[in-house]
Amino acid sequence: MKRRTLGSIASHPAVIVGSMVLAVVLGIFAKPFALALAPLGDLYVDLLEMTVVPILFSIVALSIMKLMIAPNVRRYAMRMAGVVPAIFVLMTAVSGFVAIVVKPGAHIDPNARASLGIAVSDRIERTEIALDTPPSPRPSEAEQIVTALVPQNVFSALTSGDALKIVFFAVILGAALGVLYGAHYHVVYEFIEEVYHAFYQILAWVIALLPLGLLCIIASQTARIDDRVFIAMWVFVAAFVVIAGLLCGGAIAAIAAIGRVSFLQAAAAMRPAFLLAFFTRNSFASIPIAVSALHDLGFEDDASELMVPFAVSFCRFANAAYFTLAALFAAQLYGLPLDFGTVLAIAALAIVAGIASAGTMGIASLLPLGLVMRNAGLPFDAVLVLFIAIDPVIDPFRSMLQIAAGAAAGAGVAGSRDTVAAAAPIEPWRGAPVQ
Amino acid sequence: MLLAFLGALYTAPLPHDIAAISSRRVLRVAMLDRDDAPYYWRDSSGVLRGSDVDIARDLGRALAVRVQFDRSARTVDDVIARVAAGRDDLAISKLSVTLNRARRIVFSNPYATIHQALLLDRVAYESIARGRRLWDVLHDYRGTLGTIEDSAYGTYALRNFPGATVVRYASWDPLLSALERGTVVAAYADEPDIEAQLRLAPALTLSLRLVVLTDRQDRIAIGVASDSPALLALVNEYIAERTQR
Numbered sequence: 166m167k168r169r170t171l172g173s174i175a176s177h178p179a180v181i182v183g184s185m186v187l188a189v190v191l192g193i194f195a196k197p198f199a200l201a202l203a204p205l206g207d208l209y210v211d212l213l214e215m216t217v218v219p220i221l222f223s224i225v226a227l228s229i230m231k232l233m234i235a236p237n238v239r240r241y242a243m244r245m246a247g248v249v250p251a252i253f254v255l256m257t258a259v260s261g262f263v264a265i266v267v268k269p270g271a272h273i274d275p276n277a278r279a280s281l282g283i284a285v286s287d288r289i290e291r292t293e294i295a296l297d298t299p300p301s302p303r304p305s306e307a308e309q310i311v312t313a314l315v316p317q318n319v320f321s322a323l324t325s326g327d328a329l330k331i332v333f334f335a336v337i338l339g340a341a342l343g344v345l346y347g348a349h350y351h352v353v354y355e356f357i358e359e360v361y362h363a364f365y366q367i368l369a370w371v372i373a374l375l376p377l378g379l380l381c382i383i384a385s386q387t388a389r390i391d392d393r394v395f396i397a398m399w400v401f402v403a404a405f406v407v408i409a410g411l412l413c414g415g416a417i418a419a420i421a422a423i424g425r426v427s428f429l430q431a432a433a434a435m436r437p438a439f440l441l442a443f444f445t446r447n448s449f450a451s452i453p454i455a456v457s458a459l460h461d462l463g464f465e466d467d468a469s470e471l472m473v474p475f476a477v478s479f480c481r482f483a484n485a486a487y488f489t490l491a492a493l494f495a496a497q498l499y500g501l502p503l504d505f506g507t508v509l510a511i512a513a514l515a516i517v518a519g520i521a522s523a524g525t526m527g528i529a530s531l532l533p534l535g536l537v538m539r540n541a542g543l544p545f546d547a548v549l550v551l552f553i554a555i556d557p558v559i560d561p562f563r564s565m566l567q568i569a570a571g572a573a574a575g576a577g578v579a580g581s582r583d584t585v586a587a588a589a590p591i592e593p594w595r596g597a598p599v600q
Numbered sequence: 601m602l603l604a605f606l607g608a609l610y611t612a613p614l615p616h617d618i619a620a621i622s623s624r625r626v627l628r629v630a631m632l633d634r635d636d637a638p639y640y641w642r643d644s645s646g647v648l649r650g651s652d653v654d655i656a657r658d659l660g661r662a663l664a665v666r667v668q669f670d671r672s673a674r675t676v677d678d679v680i681a682r683v684a685a686g687r688d689d690l691a692i693s694k695l696s697v698t699l700n701r702a703r704r705i706v707f708s709n710p711y712a713t714i715h716q717a718l719l720l721d722r723v724a725y726e727s728i729a730r731g732r733r734l735w736d737v738l739h740d741y742r743g744t745l746g747t748i749e750d751s752a753y754g755t756y757a758l759r760n761f762p763g764a765t766v767v768r769y770a771s772w773d774p775l776l777s778a779l780e781r782g783t784v785v786a787a788y789a790d791e792p793d794i795e796a797q798l799r800l801a802p803a804l805t806l807s808l809r810l811v812v813l814t815d816r817q818d819r820i821a822i823g824v825a826s827d828s829p830a831l832l833a834l835v836n837e838y839i840a841e842r843t844q845r
Contacts, residue, residue, distance in 0.1 A: 289805070291812060292811045293813075295814045296739065539731060543723075547722065547805065
């Protein structure tokens with residue numbers, strides 16, 4: 166039921182595309198009205214984001230629990246250990262290759278540089294410093310990682326929306342519950358599962374309003390767009406569209422190969438998930454559709470139900486690809502030499518930063534890029550302003566790529582139902598003992 | 601007889617420094633011969649404008665004399681020297697107060713206070729910072745620092761960045777080129793000046809970063825000859841009233 170509601174919207178892209186076109190027209194030709202729609206657009210984004218924390222938490226906790234109680238835990242874990250790094254490496258490799266070939270940062274003429282400079286100076290914060298007042302001492306790198314990861318108070322972490330802490334808590338709780346799962350410990354598992362389903366129902370209701378919501382968001386964003394920045398960075402945007410296209414195509418090909426179906430079949434099955442992620446700029450929303458698409462293609466259910474949510478929320482493949490492109494763009498923009506070692510270092514840092522952006526959405530997911538750039542000796546503050554400015558166009562592609570990569574990861578771990586001897590499925594607790 | 605006596609009391613003689621200006625009927629103001637908006641500049645029709653120009657004219661009105669702008673000075677030292685030697689009455693030229701200059705003339709109270717600031721080349725900064733925080737890098741700064749030759753910033757650099765290697769440039773053009781080439785990592789000047797440069801060439805913001813030093817002030821004051829106490833008092837009174845407005 167919920168699948169159909171989400172899927173039916175996404176499988177009528179005509180309505181959505183129509184509202185997007187109307188929104189762009191309004192944004193260009195009816196600016197005051199479009200700007201007035203901004204609060205409604207913000208409201209819609211808030212409604213979408215409202216579902217993120219409960220879904221993120223329950224998805225990760227459930228995935229870990231399933232992993233712990235699944236009879237073939239070992240096989241899943243080993244496959245995951247192979248699939249996840251492989252996908253990360255492929256993401257950064259393709260992205261790096263395109264970045265080096267296309268050189269988006271090297272073709273910025275003086276006029277475009279001036280536009281970018283104006284855009285940066287309009288938006289960047291002044292740096293103020295008091296020479297006589299030392300700032301509070303900074304904790305060591307190790308301390309910083311621990312502070313970022315481990316919540317002091319799990320409930321305040323949940324309310325703060327700090328994605329990394331929520332994910333960490335969910336992993337730990339899922340592991341504990343998975344270990345305890347048995348005759349006496351199953352209520353919380355079912356509770357979390359029901360929370361998961363409930364919030365997906367809420368999400369389905371919100372997505373029913375997608376045409377209206379998109380109209381408001383896109384109209385106000387178009388009215389506010391600084392077209393100079395886009396014009397100056399069009400090569401960069403185009404490069405990422407190409408990267409996303411190549412990698413999404415690769416994901417579909419991988420799914421087709423593993424599931425032993427044709428490319429077109431796989432593409433048709435995955436299309437609703439891709440479109441929904443693209444239009445909502447939210448990869449979470451598409452997870453159930455992606456899982457059911459894999460089911461339709463004949464993949465093993467338990468593994469895909471376990472792997473896809475975890476991969477999409479935790480393994481930020483799309484961000485790793487984007488960070489690679491962004492860092493190489495900045496290196497070209499600032500005229501820094503790019504030898505093989507530097508590119509490799511940037512790719513590795515992009516993978517780490519991709520993991521660090523687990524659970525984040527939208528502009529917040531750009532912040533770990535600073536990790537990549539600072540460690541590569543690249544200035545971050547000015548280009549961050551530019552990346553934020555173009556994010557409304559980049560985010561849909563990033564979200565779509567994330568669901569594609571997550572689905573491919575699920576396919577890689579699951580394997581086809583025909584070829585794998587079905588293991589005992591994970592049953593909701595009904596009094597039967599679990600081996 | 602009584603009226604004459606009372607009349608005499610009301611026309612008490614002026615202090616000698618102000619009297620000299622009154623009898624001459626002109627207030628001579630030494631001002632550098634360049635353009636430094638918004639303090640002083642010649643507009644497209646050749647008219648002298650700016651806040652320093654307005655101050656000079658206000659003082660002229662206060663003394664009931666006309667104002668003559670002496671633009672013959674090429675450097676700040678020249679401006680100071682002209683006042684010290686008595687060839688001009690006041691030095692009004694966006695002058696920063698420094699101890700060295702205060703040896704030769706007397707400074708009024710500041711009529712403007714601006715922040716000192718740095719303009720960092722972003723890429724060069726990253727390579728010397730090596731992951732340290734901005735404060736840690738600046739606090740014991742040992743890199744290169746570019747200053748404009750005829751400014752107070754060479755002096756300020758000795759005090760605030762004693763470990764730095766200071767390189768002087770004749771004007772902003774060579775200094776900006778040096779920043780771009782990486783010859784110097786940072787430029788040291790006042791905040792409005794740097795902001796004006798960034799407005800002139802917006803593309804620079806991509807590669808150059810403005811850092812404002814909130815606890816380092818550049819005080820701008822009027823220079824008066826050391827033997828003109830009454831004139832100094834008048835100027836200070838004017839400045840007090842001006843800042844109250």
